[in-house]
Amino acid sequence: MGRNGPRHDAGREGRHVTIAHNPLRDPRDKRLPRVAGPCVLVLFGVTGDLSRKKLLPAIYDLANRGLLPPGFSLVGFARRAWEHEDFRQIAYDSVKQYARTPFREDVWRHLAEGIHFVPGEFSDPGAFEALAMALKELDQTRGTGGNYAFYLSIPPKFFPQVVEQLQSAGLADRSEGAWRRVVIEKPFGHDLASAIELNDTVHRVFPEESIFRIDHYxxxxxxxxxxxxxxxxxxxxxxxxxxxxxxxxxxxxxxxxxxxxxxxxxxxxxxxxxxxxxxxxxxxxxxxxxxxxxxxxxxxxxxxxxxxxxxxxxxxxxxxxxxxxxxxxxxxxxxxxxxxxxxxxxxxxxxxxxxxxxxxxxxxxxxxxxxxxxxxxxxxxxxxxxxxxxxxxxxxxxxxxxxxxxxxxxxxxxxxxxxxxxxxxxxxxxxxxxxxxxxxxxxxxxxxxxxxxxxxxxxxxxxxxxxxxxxxxxxxxxxxxxxxxxxxxxxxxxxxxxxxxxxxxxxxxxxxxxxxxxxxxxxx
CATH class of the missing domain: 3.30.360.10 (Dihydrodipicolinate Reductase; domain 2)
Structure with a gap:
């Protein structure tokens, strides 16, 4: 059968041995690594330790391993009066200090072309409208296809406000053939009641299949x-x-x-x-x-x-x-x-x-x-x-x-x-x-x-x-x-x-x- 089905190999003495597909292995050939399609990652909380020490270096390492698409774009959102170059410098410093893979200037230059920054408060609808405009521009200039992942590397108390602002700005609505996803860091509430309340809030904006709860372990x-x-x-x-x-x-x-x-x-x-x-x-x-x-x-x-x-x-x-x-x-x-x-x-x-x-x-x-x-x-x-x-x-x-x-x-x-x-x-x-x-x-x-x-x-x-x-x-x-x-x-x-x-x-x-x-x- 095909790559994902049973394979028949000739064993000793001409016998045929059926080798079933291993569900623990990626269905693609290991020589064909999983590569993300066109997309934008929007990172809320870019000034925190998690972003500097883990997320930004991980993005570079993925790019260095050839696992990100050519037009991949990263947009930072924070309450800072930064220009695009300011955020690129923050990302550069984080990569140089914490990246797992060796630094390659050509990889960094290509990644940096897609790094942008949008300043704003979580409470400001205008900032989210500016974010929506920036993402549409990236769709046109970088070919990101309206595929957006929103990473909430922020305190849980801001989750409801941010997801509601994303909804109001039309950023949670998927266009035909595109996807929208939200990533939530632990803790997922502080007890059962708060976890249910948080889930209800996020579910009002994103369906379950679009919610990714991160437990890095x-x-x-x-x-x-x-x-x-x-x-x-x-x-x-x-x-x-x-x-x-x-x-x-x-x-x-x-x-x-x-x-x-x-x-x-x-x-x-x-x-x-x-x-x-x-x-x-x-x-x-x-x-x-x-x-x-x-x-x-x-x-x-x-x-x-x-x-x-x-x-x-x-x-x-x-x-x-x-x-x-x-x-x-x-x-x-x-x-x-x-x-x-x-x-x-x-x-x-x-x-x-x-x-x-x-x-x-x-x-x-x-x-x-x-x-x-x-x-x-x-x-x-x-x-x-x-x-x-x-x-x-x-x-x-x-x-x-x-x-x-x-x-x-x-x-x-x-x-x-x-x-x-x-x-x-x-x-x-x-x-x-x-x-x-x-x-x-x-x-x-x-x-x-x-x-x-x-x-x-x-x-x-x-x-x-x-x-x-x-x-x-x-x-x-x-x-x-x-x-x-x-x-x-x-x-x-x-x-x-x-x-x-x-x-x-x-x-x-x-x-x-x-x-x-x-x-x-x-x-x-």
Whole structure:
């Protein structure tokens, strides 16, 4: 059949072997990379760190890899009295400092020709009319075909105002054969009610298929590799269930504090900032059933099923832990505690560490706890999914032979050392039977000559192409808030919050959470 259908190859002895299309692989030949069609990306919030450090460099990297069309255009919108050249200089500086791929003058010159700027306030209808005129001019001069993506790299409180202004200026209305898309950065609300309200606001202007909710973790190669690991390898599926798995630990630890994010972070906290989106998405990918294909609808449907099956233990005082980092030493430098950070109230009860035990009420995972934790000012930076297996029911060795033997584990390292580690018991060389834990390691950097693109490269390209598998839909957002809201509400009734030393492993209550189940956190 064709490129996307089964292929028949002649096997040994003249037999014919049917090789089915792999749904995890792009349907096009790998020699034909996905390239965006004619379009304009309108970037709101061009003065922020996200734009300077991630988005602008990612746009250049896509251009450098030949994945943007010749007429691609970028329009910045901000409350600055800039000319086009001013914005081009900002973009140039960002690219030179943060781009992943080497700087090439010819690529930059071609990209810069399509970089424009429109000054204005979000509250000014005239500024959006000027934006509409600028986009129409680009359609004529750059051949962008009326295809516009609006990236809202702005505080969530401005989302309603901006999308309504886009509607009033006629920028949300698709002309025949063209598309309009809006990209929304997390957080998608601060609880279930606000998430529904935000969704209703955006839906009044854009249909669901035109809304792209960015969770940059889903663009990471190692996160996508969870699907490849599970569904492209037969060896794991038979043991990926309650009969063999003892428990799962999902960790996102940071060695930094809140930095200059006090205005955003206080009142939000670690659970809303990380668990509601990043960690629950990792849980969904780890626990979901095999999708029928790698299409957006198939993957999203399985993620929604598993999130709807998540169960929170009835006694949250025994199944959760939280804390704030106190002063301490980090990398040989003395650092301040959270309550001493600039802009943080002295009586703040916002958590910088959060841990929760969850269970999944379905046939595959019944009785298997999933432990999620995240924190700032911990001993090191690491994000990983660790699947720990049950111990062997019988060991024909003496206790001294296997005294230090732990549980078999499969660890997916998301960052910073991207790869996979398998831990198992092996005989120590020598005349006696001594068994010891060893690791078998796969590292992306050593196994592939291709460098991994940044998450925002993949996600921006998916937006411009209109490929949504890596973007959570509203159902997933609401299910995640339904899981987290009871936890946050439980904590709001507690006056006390644990302190933990900067550079350590988190509060004692997190260790107690695991100890009650006879388990322990993996060492950071």
């Amino acid at each position: 889903l663009g990471k190669e190692t996160v996508q590799n969870i699907l490849a690991l599970r569904f492209a390898n037969e060896m794991f599926e038979p043991i990926w269930n309650r009969s063999y798995v003892d428990h799962v630990q999902i960790t996102m630890a940071e060695d930094i504090g809140i930095g200059g994010r006090a205005g955003y972070y206080d009142g939000i906290g670690a659970a809303r900032d990380v668990i509601q989106n990043h960690l629950l998405q990792l849980l969904a990918l780890t626990a979901m059933e095999p999708p029928t294909s790698f299409s957006a609808e198939a993957v999203r449907a399985e993620k929604a099923k598993v999130l709807s099956a998540v169960r929170i233990p009835s006694d949250l005082s025994l199944a959760t832990a939280r804390g704030q980092y106190a002063a301490g030493w980090q990398g040989g430098v003395k650092v301040r505690g959270y309550l001493e950070e600039e802009g943080i109230p002295a009586d703040s009860r916002t958590e910088t560490y959060a841990a929760v035990k969850l269970e999944i009420g379905n046939r595959r995972w019944a009785g298997v706890p999933f432990y999620l934790r995240t924190g700032k000012r911990l001993s090191r930076r690491v994000t990983e999914v660790a699947v720990l297996f049950q111990r062997a029911p019988h060991l024909p060795f003496s206790e001294t032979d296997t005294e230090e033997l732990g549980q078999n584990a499969l660890v997916i390292r998301v960052q910073p050392d991207e790869g996979i580690t398998v831990r198992f018991g092996s005989k120590v060389p020598g005349s006696s039977m001594e068994v010891r834990d060893v690791n078998m390691d796969f590292a992306y950097g050593e196994s592939f000559t291709e460098s991994s693109p940044e998450a925002y490269e993949r996600l921006l390209l998916d937006v411009l192409i209109g490929d949504p598998p890596l973007f959570p839909r509203q159902e997933e957002v609401e299910l995640s808030w339904r899981i987290l809201d009871p936890v946050v509400e439980h904590w709001s009734r507690q006056r006390r919050i644990d302190q933990y030393k900067s550079g350590g492993y988190g509060p004692d209550s997190a260790d107690e959470l695991m100890a009650r189940d006879g388990r322990a956190w993996r060492r950071l």
